[in-house]
Amino acid sequence: MNKCHFIFDKNKKSQLLKKRLKNINKYSIKKCNTIVVAGGDGFMLRNLKKFYNFQKPFYGINCGSVGFLMNKNQKIYLLSKKIAKANKFTINPIEVKITNSKKKIFKMIAINEISLLRQSKQTANLQIKVNQKSLVKELVSDGVLVSTPAGSTAYNLSVNGPILSLDSRKIALTPISPFRPRRWKGKLISDRSKIIINNLQNKKRPISAVADNNEIRNIKKIEVKVNKKIKINLLFNKGSSLIKKIKEEQKKIN
Numbered sequence: 001m002n003k004c005h006f007i008f009d010k011n012k013k014s015q016l017l018k019k020r021l022k023n024i025n026k027y028s029i030k031k032c033n034t035i036v037v038a039g040g041d042g043f044m045l046r047n048l049k050k051f052y053n054f055q056k057p058f059y060g061i062n063c064g065s066v067g068f069l070m071n072k073n074q075k076i077y078l079l080s081k082k083i084a085k086a087n088k089f090t091i092n093p094i095e096v097k098i099t100n101s102k103k104k105i106f107k108m109i110a111i112n113e114i115s116l117l118r119q120s121k122q123t124a125n126l127q128i129k130v131n132q133k134s135l136v137k138e139l140v141s142d143g144v145l146v147s148t149p150a151g152s153t154a155y156n157l158s159v160n161g162p163i164l165s166l167d168s169r170k171i172a173l174t175p176i177s178p179f180r181p182r183r184w185k186g187k188l189i190s191d192r193s194k195i196i197i198n199n200l201q202n203k204k205r206p207i208s209a210v211a212d213n214n215e216i217r218n219i220k221k222i223e224v225k226v227n228k229k230i231k232i233n234l235l236f237n238k239g240s241s242l243i244k245k246i247k248e249e250q251k252k253i254n
Contacts, residue, residue: 002083005032005056007047009039013063013073020076029054034083034235040064041154045111045212048232049093057233059083068153068245071237086235089242091150092191094171095227098209101202101218110211111232112151114224115176116197117143117208119217123179124207125200130193135173136184138200142177143207144186146195146224151212153246161186165246171195171226195224 005027008014017038029035029051037047038061048058060070074082093109100106118124124143128136147156149164152172157163161174173195174186189195198221199207208217236242 002034002080003027003032004034004036004059004083005029006036006038009043009063011039011063014038014043017061017063017073021079024076024079029056032056034059036061036083037070038063039070041066041069042213044069048111049109049212052093052230052232055231057088057235059086059235069150069234069242071235071240074237082237083235086237089166089234089236090231091148091166091234091242092226092228093230093232094146094148094224095230096209096211097223098216098219099221100216101206101220103220106216108211108214109227109230110151111148112154112212113145113147113156114222115143115145115155115210116219116222117176117210119206119208122205125205126207127198127200128173129196129198130187130189132194132196135187136181138180139175139178139184140180141175144173144175144197146189147172147174148226149246150242162188163246164188166242191226191228193225197222197224 008018035056036059037044044060061073062070093111095109096114098106123140126139149166152164156172156174159176161172169191170188171191173189202220207219209219
């Protein structure tokens with residue numbers, strides 16, 4: 001039997017769904033066996049990071065626009081059957097250690113990507129290392145992002161980054177509007193690697209770091225790696241898996 005805990009966004013579609021589900025039994029997050037999130041991808045990302053420690057699978061209902069991490073908003077009487085027959089997909093987030101210009105340290109995770117963006121009219125000057133080895137001595141650009149396979153069709157794709165399959169064991173390192181090296185298009189990195197990005201001119205050319213939807217400003221250094229110990233389970237209706245959605249996006253650009 002599905003014991004669901006429901007989380008609704010404040011938008012109109014989510015609130016209408018909440019009214020339609022008023023007669024369905026609801027359980028606390030501790031007693032449930034499935035966390036149902038009604039909203040868009042951004043709302044799902046916030047709740048994945050907020051509640052992954054409960055080690056319950058997440059089933060998303062799309063009440064937003066794209067809904068890449070979500071399932072279709074279907075008829076209420078089918079919901080329980082859909083959840084029971086759903087396929088489970090496990091993803092690992094990237095773990096980020098951020099040091100700002102005042103040497104304060106922040107730690108967070110990102111499901112989709114961590115992006116470094118210039119804060120002013122001046123371009124960012126970044127040094128990139130992989131496993132302590134220099135990859136790019138000086139990247140002059142609007143920024144750079146590190147994307148997981150699950151997030152490779154989001155911001156990463158919009159800046160011409162590669163789409164990664166879930167079993168690729170890779171993460172994408174993609175520059176944003178690179179000026180020098182002008183022809184550098186990024187690199188695929190093993191998901192067992194550690195990426196270190198330094199801001200070479202943190203006072204003159206400040207940058208911010210955005211982990212999905214959490215922003216830290218005035219960054220001096222970040223360290224990025226995939227955390228294999230954190231396993232986040234997403235449920236998708238049969239015939240509409242995360243793998244299938246990624247393949248559909250790959251076909252669109254080929």
